[in-house]
Amino acid sequence: MAHPQxxxxxxxxxxxxxxMTMTGALGLSFMFLVDFLTLFWVSRLHQEVLISAVGFAATIQFFVVSVAIGMMIAGVALVSRSLGMGKGARARRIASVVLIYATGMQTLLALLVFFFRRDILVWSGAEGETLEVAVQFLSISLPSLPFIAMGMCASAVLRAVGDAWRSMLVTMTGGAxxxxxxxxxxLFLGLGVDGAAMVIVLSRLTMAVIGLYWLGVSHKMLAKPRQWDMVAxxxxxxxxxxxxxxxxxxTPFGNWILIRAMAEHGDSAVAGFGVVSRLxxxxxxxxxxxxxAIGGIIGQNAGAGLRDRVAQSYVDALKFCAIYTGVTWALMAAFADTIAAGFGLSPEGAHIVRLFSHYAAGSFVFTGALFVSNSAFNNLGRPVWATVSNWLRDGILMAPLAFGMGLIWGAGGVVMAQALANTLIGIGAALIGWRYVRAGRGIVTRERAKA
Structure with a gap:
């Protein structure tokens, strides 16, 4: 069997x-298109309380999915570095073990959240009809979370191997x-919110089947783990x-803080923020x-001992981030009113959408800088630094800013609090990440790469 290169x-x-980023973006966007379309078609039922309920449910599921994303990042780092060192057989075995780890953990977490879903929603600020609808939505959709772990891990390993096209298509199929x-x-079958949850289940199952097929059959990147692999x-x-x-x-903790702060201003504000989150x-x-996307690039070049290429990849990622954010911000600002009208939001909910699209969306250039530095830290041996950076934003800054600015400026203050936190932490993380990359730390020497 030929080794992956x-x-x-x-x-x-x-x-x-x-x-890698654009194909990853298309694939990821189509995967998240599931949530966006769910919210859009639910809005066609013309009950703002249903939009609010789906927003609460999506925030809760985001926590569990984020665990799968973290486990996926670890798999990409190990697989890409093994490929960079020319150890294709090892990369194949790691890919198989990662799938087992991620799927098993996602199953346990899905069960845990399922049994405590009502309590978690109450803690999040849901009440009345909004609470009951959100509980029912989670009852149907939570059991499908192991499928999304399989699909996301398969897509990530395909990206680490360099197959951008199939990696993109795995997640695009879910959106399709x-x-x-x-x-x-x-609408047509009249299943309402229950129907929306059923579609999410089918979408995630499709992702898992296609991802495993391409990973195992097309790339031969799945191998039966040896007895000691799971431990080694x-x-x-x-x-x-x-x-x-x-x-x-x-990130989901920060979103939970934001929606909890937004719940202080009523269902219309939560509905508007739900649209903003999906948007x-x-x-x-x-x-x-x-x-x-850049994790595999940094990992392979670090594994091969190519210090200059690691630094250049970091700079190129920041440049891409600035251009992408600028274009997206302009489009959101241009279509803000159309988006708010399309979801049938009340004036307060529409104000949240417009405020984000015209002003707060620009702060995502700094969110991107934070993610670029996270990728460098995760793939160059300093994953704890990424953890500290993110929790400074979402665990330390977000709550006082969201509740404080919300108290002063209402629901709009909560939106701008997120933008301020993104800006402050993004700038600091990008500078620290660049100093670390430029120093060449965490990069395998050429002699070790050849060993």
Whole structure:
């Protein structure tokens, strides 16, 4: 069996960054298109309380999915570095073990959240009809979380191998399923919010099946783990996975803080923020994909001992981030009123959408800088630094800013609090990351790479 090869150690680093990020962005955007379309078609039922309920449920699920993302990041780091060192067989075994770890953990977490879903929603500020609808939505959709872990891990390993096209298509298929089935289940079959949850289950199952097929059949990147593999790879995997999971959990925690602060201003404000959250993930797919996309590039070049290419990849990623954010911000500002009207939001909810689109969206250039530095830290042996950076933003700054600015300026203050936190931490993390990369730390020497 031919060993997989490192593809990112030659050629233009900017080209690799653009290709991997854009294909990752398209795939990720289509995956998050499921949530966006769910919210859109639910809004066609013309009950703002349903939009609020789906927003609460999505925030809760984001916590569990973030664990899978963190475990995926660890897998990409190990697989890409093994490929960079020319150890294809090892990379194949790691990929298989990562899938087992991620799917098993996602199953346990899904069960835990399922049993405590009502209590968690109450803590989040949901009440009345909003609470009951959100509980029912989670009852149907939570059992499908192991499928999304399989699909995301398969897509990530495909990206680490260099197969940008198939990596993109794995997640795009999930969005394609939602495009066709959401209006059918929600409106034409009259299933409403229950139908929306059913479509999410089918979408995640499709991702898992296609991802595993391409990973195992097309790339032969799945191998039956040896008895000692599950133990032998556990320590190096956890060394990256634990801080990576902790890092990823900061984002949904920050979102939870924001929606909790927004709940102080009523269901209309929560509905508006629910649209903003889905719009953020969909519109800034390139920013969210950036960390995972360049992880394989940095990992392979670090494994090969190519210090200059690691530094250039970091700079190119920041350049891409600035351009992508500028274009997306302009489009959001231009279509803010259309988006608010399309979801049938009340004046207060529409104000939240316009405020974010015209002003706060620009802060995502700093969110992207934070993600770029996270990727460098995760792939160059300092994953704890990524954890600290993210929790400074979401665990330390977000709550006092969101509740404080919300108290002074209302629901709009909560939106701008997120932008301020993004800006402050993003600038600091980018500067620290650049100093670390430029010093060449965490990069394998050429002699060790050849060993």
């Amino acid at each position: 490192a593809k990112f150690t030659t050629g233009s680093t900017m080209r690799h960054v653009v290709v 399923v939602a495009v066709f089935l959401d209006p059918l289940f929600i 790879f556990l320590k190096p995997y956890l060394a990256i996975a634990l801080p990576a999971v902790a890092t990823q959990l900061s 953020t993930i969909l519109g800034f797919g390139g920013i969210f994909a950036l960390s995972g």
